[in-house]
Amino acid sequence: MHDREYVITFGCPDRTGIIARIASFLAEAGGWIVEAAYHTDPDTGWFFTRQVVRADSLPFDVDELRARFAGVARSLGAESDWRIDDTAERHRVVLLVSREGHCLYDLLGRVSSGELDADIRAVIGNHDVLADITRAHGIPFHHVPFPTDAEDTAGEAAAFDRIAELVDEHDPHAVVLARFMRILPPALCEAWAGRAINIHHSFLPSFVGARPYHQAHTRGVKLVGATCHYVTADLDAGPIIEQDVIRVDHTDSVTDMVRKGRDIEKVTLARGLRWHLEGRVLVHGDRTVVF
Amino acid sequence: MHDREYVITFGCPDRTGIIARIASFLAEAGGWIVEAAYHTDPDTGWFFTRQVVRADSLPFDVDELRARFAGVARSLGAESDWRIDDTAERHRVVLLVSREGHCLYDLLGRVSSGELDADIRAVIGNHDVLADITRAHGIPFHHVPFPTDAEDTAGEAAAFDRIAELVDEHDPHAVVLARFMRILPPALCEAWAGRAINIHHSFLPSFVGARPYHQAHTRGVKLVGATCHYVTADLDAGPIIEQDVIRVDHTDSVTDMVRKGRDIEKVTLARGLRWHLEGRVLVHGDRTVVF
Amino acid sequence: MHDREYVITFGCPDRTGIIARIASFLAEAGGWIVEAAYHTDPDTGWFFTRQVVRADSLPFDVDELRARFAGVARSLGAESDWRIDDTAERHRVVLLVSREGHCLYDLLGRVSSGELDADIRAVIGNHDVLADITRAHGIPFHHVPFPTDAEDTAGEAAAFDRIAELVDEHDPHAVVLARFMRILPPALCEAWAGRAINIHHSFLPSFVGARPYHQAHTRGVKLVGATCHYVTADLDAGPIIEQDVIRVDHTDSVTDMVRKGRDIEKVTLARGLRWHLEGRVLVHGDRTVVF
Amino acid sequence: MHDREYVITFGCPDRTGIIARIASFLAEAGGWIVEAAYHTDPDTGWFFTRQVVRADSLPFDVDELRARFAGVARSLGAESDWRIDDTAERHRVVLLVSREGHCLYDLLGRVSSGELDADIRAVIGNHDVLADITRAHGIPFHHVPFPTDAEDTAGEAAAFDRIAELVDEHDPHAVVLARFMRILPPALCEAWAGRAINIHHSFLPSFVGARPYHQAHTRGVKLVGATCHYVTADLDAGPIIEQDVIRVDHTDSVTDMVRKGRDIEKVTLARGLRWHLEGRVLVHGDRTVVF
Incomplete structure (x- = not known):
């Protein structure tokens, strides 16, 4: 049985500062990142990331994480191209x-x-x-x-x-x-x-x-x-x-x-x-x- | 369901004529060979073969095949280093x-x-x-x-x-x-x-x-x-x-x-x-x- | 430098006794087979073989081998679908x-x-x-x-x-x-x-x-x-x-x-x-x- | 010929906020990250990253980058376990x-x-x-x-x-x-x-x-x-x-x-x-x- 984790997947047009924006948002909430992966498609200029955060490192639940992350996503021009999964849900x-x-x-x-x-x-x-x-x-x-x-x-x-x-x-x-x-x-x-x-x-x-x-x-x-x-x-x-x-x-x-x-x-x-x-x-x- | 077959495996010291001896024995009995593989180990000079014969191509049963093949094996100096399996036996x-x-x-x-x-x-x-x-x-x-x-x-x-x-x-x-x-x-x-x-x-x-x-x-x-x-x-x-x-x-x-x-x-x-x-x-x- | 060898490749319609025929031909001439491989294509019923014989085990040269093997091939219905290479030729x-x-x-x-x-x-x-x-x-x-x-x-x-x-x-x-x-x-x-x-x-x-x-x-x-x-x-x-x-x-x-x-x-x-x-x-x- | 890039490799004990600290440092300088990889060894709790930044996205040269990054590294407890390579050097x-x-x-x-x-x-x-x-x-x-x-x-x-x-x-x-x-x-x-x-x-x-x-x-x-x-x-x-x-x-x-x-x-x-x-x-x- 591994620990409960939240899995964030996200995509948006590439530009300077995306990693910093997401990482800072998580760091400010105390989020402990256990896996982080990034990729930019050079043909389309699209940026992708997947980050896994330990649930018990955050002071709020997954719904609150989603609500707050929506603001981050919006600020990066990604209204809908993201998702947060909770590993507690089978x-x-x-x-x-x-x-x-x-x-x-x-x-x-x-x-x-x-x-x-x-x-x-x-x-x-x-x-x-x-x-x-x-x-x-x-x-x-x-x-x-x-x-x-x-x-x-x-x-x-x-x-x-x-x-x-x-x-x-x-x-x-x-x-x-x-x-x-x-x-x-x-x-x-x-x-x-x-x-x-x-x-x-x-x-x-x-x-x-x-x-x-x-x-x-x-x-x-x-x-x-x-x-x-x-x-x-x-x-x-x-x-x-x-x-x-x-x-x-x-x-x-x-x-x-x-x-x-x-x-x-x-x-x-x-x-x-x-x-x-x-x-x-x-x-x-x-x-x-x-x- | 594949056809009934007899599987001969055999080993003896390498020398000229082994393949001919075994193949002729089978050919004389009308044996239809569906798979034949040979190998000689150059370090030890040992010869190996595996041959698969269609059961219905032979005019006798597996026991008779074993009895007759024993003579072939003996003539090649392989008293015991051989075996004939019948695929009808699970x-x-x-x-x-x-x-x-x-x-x-x-x-x-x-x-x-x-x-x-x-x-x-x-x-x-x-x-x-x-x-x-x-x-x-x-x-x-x-x-x-x-x-x-x-x-x-x-x-x-x-x-x-x-x-x-x-x-x-x-x-x-x-x-x-x-x-x-x-x-x-x-x-x-x-x-x-x-x-x-x-x-x-x-x-x-x-x-x-x-x-x-x-x-x-x-x-x-x-x-x-x-x-x-x-x-x-x-x-x-x-x-x-x-x-x-x-x-x-x-x-x-x-x-x-x-x-x-x-x-x-x-x-x-x-x-x-x-x-x-x-x-x-x-x-x-x-x-x-x-x- | 490996030994001089003759490489026979051969194909003909499958039937009983092909291996025996070729192997016996080689055995009678004293041919030492160092590699032998066989395959039959079940869809087309075509038989294939490749055999490698030590040149110094035969009492004649490659041209004579070709001349004699032509008779074997003819008897098996393979007028032209065979070849004998001499590894001495680069x-x-x-x-x-x-x-x-x-x-x-x-x-x-x-x-x-x-x-x-x-x-x-x-x-x-x-x-x-x-x-x-x-x-x-x-x-x-x-x-x-x-x-x-x-x-x-x-x-x-x-x-x-x-x-x-x-x-x-x-x-x-x-x-x-x-x-x-x-x-x-x-x-x-x-x-x-x-x-x-x-x-x-x-x-x-x-x-x-x-x-x-x-x-x-x-x-x-x-x-x-x-x-x-x-x-x-x-x-x-x-x-x-x-x-x-x-x-x-x-x-x-x-x-x-x-x-x-x-x-x-x-x-x-x-x-x-x-x-x-x-x-x-x-x-x-x-x-x-x-x- | 690909573009001139600076390659940052870095290791330190894992803790919250490392990615944010490094990414923010680069983002503030306008650094365009073209590759970013992270790993934490769960056995030793050691954090690793490699980041590739386009040289022309930064307003200073590689020596200045090294000087500035040294401060970041120090603040993360990594005095010496990092390096910045310049792809212009063969x-x-x-x-x-x-x-x-x-x-x-x-x-x-x-x-x-x-x-x-x-x-x-x-x-x-x-x-x-x-x-x-x-x-x-x-x-x-x-x-x-x-x-x-x-x-x-x-x-x-x-x-x-x-x-x-x-x-x-x-x-x-x-x-x-x-x-x-x-x-x-x-x-x-x-x-x-x-x-x-x-x-x-x-x-x-x-x-x-x-x-x-x-x-x-x-x-x-x-x-x-x-x-x-x-x-x-x-x-x-x-x-x-x-x-x-x-x-x-x-x-x-x-x-x-x-x-x-x-x-x-x-x-x-x-x-x-x-x-x-x-x-x-x-x-x-x-x-x-x-x-």
Whole structure:
């Protein structure tokens, strides 16, 4: 159990004195900074920071911190591009799955051991093969079948409506597509913007879309990869949080690539989700700053 | 479900004509070779091969194959340094665990999805925190507590006797120390020689023994690793099957190193175990050939 | 100085008895096999092998070996898909360069130390900035300027004619585009098929064409890569020999990516070239087998 | 050519308000911070920062900046644990080499292309095989032979005296042991403390001392590595700046490991040297903070 902390993330146009302004505000309140990271994008001239302050070093609570910091932000021209999280509030997560269980197993193991500090509120599957392992962890599993007829767009829309309903009742900090294998409709991409995280089983931008390991095998690449990214309406084109690769060779069939790739998918997703929940990922256009 | 295959592993002093002798034997019987690997150690002049033959290409069964191959082996001077496995026989595995669950979760997930073709017959823990997840998979969990008094060597010996009894009733192809954290007594190292597989949480030979991540942190290394190896009576010095590393930096506390290291431990163990079960690992002195 | 060896590479449709046929042929002649590798592509049913035989173990010379092996190959249905190289013949290499010197420096260093056993016969540059370092190694440098007017296709064709002339007089085993930055005309791709090797500064198939690091920066990827491949008329789409990647993050500008990427480019090219010269790379359609 | 910058590195016991104090000092002078990094070591409670300020944003020169910053440092209890570098001053480097040229080639290539902004003032070798390539770059090469008789300690001491003399006349920012293969005497370790950088051809703390690739081969490891570290009187035990590894397997002889390892050695040394010269490496006891 680590100490209660407040996590400030902030962005504004770069100029002289921003660090001094924020640091002085915190210092005057007695704030003990345990982590501080800064970055300026030279192309856009945008300044980013993430600061972690020990809660018990401040003489007021998080609401008062937010109220006071709003003045600082305003004075720096950042009306809304900031946030203060309280680590005392556990992060609510909803997972969307299909048949493949490696990412689910991996996340359940991390939460179960206390390594990943998240409250998995529900798992939703378009198949039910992962219901038992989910429920063995005391987590509700909702089976939302999709129409088998690919032309049945009304049925698909209804399924997504049901999913949205199940997700939204938890107001989650993260909606994780843990190998969900279905393309989110644009309305959900928008509703969950900045919170929906996907793991794509290729090193994007290579092999967008369906069956990336088949595409990789056909092209004869010598490494396969995985990409954790925010979901946007543009398929597999959202801001990238994390990527990794693993070596393959001519002896690897598509099945072997799938197997090797899984090991990369699960750790890449877990890293990306951790960083998202810890407020380490700041989106800037199509790219991310990961502090 | 892949096809039934016979896996031949063989070693003998190198000389001209070994490949021809084995290949001709198989060809004459109509054997369809689906994988063939060869290696000669130039230091010791030892020849190694692993060959995989489709069972349905041979006009006789595995016992007959063994009987006939014995003659080939004898003619090449290899009375006993060979083995023929039948993939129709499922590999029996017993896991030894303690409190840390990441390797157990990982292996259960792989077996559950069918990725790892193994029959986990039992999990034995000196603590019982991993009993529930084990039993949720329909696998027996045996809690064998160890004496809390470190001086109680009789109590420790009795605990190991109980473990040996529980393990040996399954005659397992592999006894996996999945972060078991106890040193096997020499008698068990000998009894399970070539079958007991450990995952050590460092890049051996660095940081032998206890608390390797603490040692790594103190030394200020920039990568931490994991080593999957056969257990011998010489602590952490058995033949290495597989190793991997992950990057760390000055911001990583020991706790962070432990967390990052787990991701390497579990995949390194899983790879090593798979290769062992598939007959890909040939031990040669203190080293391994991994086909 | 290692021993003189004959390197056999061979491909034919898979069937029972190929290994036995080749191994028996060699065994009967007393051939001492020091390396043997086999692979069958399950999709196409094509069999590949590479075998290395000690020259002094055979009672005849390489021409006789070729003559006799032709009969073996014919009997297995492989009229022409095989080759026997003699390591006593040094590999002739011609390098094409532009302004960027990191690959050239790297290869010169490897040849100079004896690590890479190749005879660099000439370096040809469309700029002359790398002339001095080339000549300091006693290697001829040819400056073949290209027209500055991008519309001057006749001038460009003349430059390529001059390059072809300079290259072809050495009948090289490899024509290496060591960051040459010009697209070879189709006629040269064809003339040098299987011998022209390019290093592309991205993890293909991502970021084909010009300025891949700029593309990578814009996309916000978390790793950049390099690809060593055979040149074909289809830009950056030839069979891949080797790839590697290196981690980047939000602090890396395009310039930083270029710098980090260079370290990957040069080792990836060096590995690919070594494997090519050692006869380890067998092309099969759009893919490669690398023994 | 990038802009002229001042690089501030600073360490002191952690407490509230350090960032504010430094940032406010810079902001009041109009200082434009282009990079800022902070770290606190939780074990020792030590605070570290590195800040990069655009020279043209300050109304005074670097000497005045140093004079003023001394007051800030004093007020934070850091009399001497800080430094301000001016990027207008080129970094002077002296290289010590032996017979192996891969690190020298690599550094010469980087400096020659402008990638590494360093002024290599001299190369000193105990053999002269690398004299030609050094001089081809217009850099003086000094051959300082060592006695062939290992018992001739007076001769060895005289050789080191000559080296010290040759090095010290340049007052270098870095003395790089680019595979020098000789153990520096304690007096030189002390004289060059924090400036002498070695590349050791193993993943330390594994395989300290002589012939690490032989040790690695004997132990049967599956990865070999390289370590760039500051030289101290304790052999191969100085603070680690950077490490990297590359995969090997049972087919790799010691010679192969040496060859593969070289690719890691040269990039690891180049990264470590770059970071040192850019003031990114802060030593803290036996470990380093690398910003």
